[in-house]
Amino acid sequence: MSLAPRAVLVHRRTEYEELLARHGTHGQAAFFLSSRGRSIDEVVRRHERVAEALRGAAAAVPLTWRNSRVERADLDRFLFGPEDVVVVVGQDGLVANAAKYLTGQPVVGIDTDPGRNPGVLVRHRWTDTAALLRAATGAADRAEELTMVEAVADDTQRLLALNEIYLGPPGHQTARYRIGPADGDDPGEAQASSGVLVGTGTGATGWLRSLWLERGSTTPLPAPRDRRLLWFVREAWPSPATGTSRVSGELGGRQGLRLTVESDRIVVFGDGMESDALELTWGQSVRLGIAGTALRLVT
Structure with missing residues (x-):
């Protein structure tokens, strides 16, 4: 009996999460940026777009599938399986970061910030996730093979x-x-x-x-x-x-x-x-x- 597919959501900490890790609270992070003539508002908006894309992509995974998440910093310790469909939620570079640990598993690229990312490898919106997961596991081969x-x-x-x-x-x-x-x-x-x-x-x-x-x-x-x-x-x-x-x-x-x-x-x-x-x-x-x-x- 073969295992059900597993959707593996790959993401990285946002700039806002990095600021919180460094400064402890939203208020301290906001003060740090404002003292340098910058606002935290745009950083928070980008964080919220990433969070929305992660929630939407996770919700699109079929109930019969298994699912998992891995952060960029932990990729070298994560064991990908042959049944995995890898859903990269973030920037083009994150696809490249994940690619070196894969052995032919299909990859779906979700752009969290359209217009700001080039979108060469993350070509889709999170609203397309369900259709892309079906394409990744369907009979027709819907994947481009990029040379490594x-x-x-x-x-x-x-x-x-x-x-x-x-x-x-x-x-x-x-x-x-x-x-x-x-x-x-x-x-x-x-x-x-x-x-x-x-x-x-x-x-x-x-x-x-x-x-x-x-x-x-x-x-x-x-x-x-x-x-x-x-x-x-x-x-x-x-x-x-x-x-x-x-x-x-x-x-x-x-x-x-x-x-x-x-x-x-x-x-x-x-x-x-x-x-x-x-x-x-x-x-x-x-x-x-x-x-x-x-x-x-x-x-």
Whole structure:
């Protein structure tokens, strides 16, 4: 007997909740903002819109389903199951934060602040939740498969990301490593830089695009469903021991990029979640390429 579907509502603390956690009461938070020439009213209104969307999305879950909630800060400790339908209530970035912990479960994106969020991944209003849940579990496949990027270390540690993966120093030091193709006998080029970014078509509206523009790259940016990645080295430094001839490229199909660490420590994290990073030390290597898993975004 198969389990009933489970709706997992993913959310994050609002700005208002963060203010209350820091200042204790509404009055103290309001005084803190007013003393700096700002009003708490708009913050409260945004909080109320999020609360309304969460209540509405929860109420739309069928009575025969199971349901659960998880906050962004707890995603790395939450166990998603194969029967789950993930309902992300918030901003586009929250979809990316959840994506790295999924293995093909359908995702519904609910925009809590239309007009303020770009709505690239959270494309729907909470009033559409019931219809989207039916679409997610219906016979017809109503999901777009968005390409993801993965990093696999030589000790089997693995990291997934929807927008981009960054590899670099944990602070403001210089990262030293050797970079080259993942397959073949090419030893790669020794480099010193502030890090390497490998991004997808979904990430092509953010950090990846800024590097692409800065370099004046003529390689077309990938679309979210393209099985193609772009990578850029940030601020590579030329010296007698380090080069700058391999600072950008494209990965498609089974192609991979290999980075071998030649400094004390390098961190590898995805979609801005540095709190959930891989840590690599001198001599370790990591392979980057297109992930076998895609984000299934319900439309």
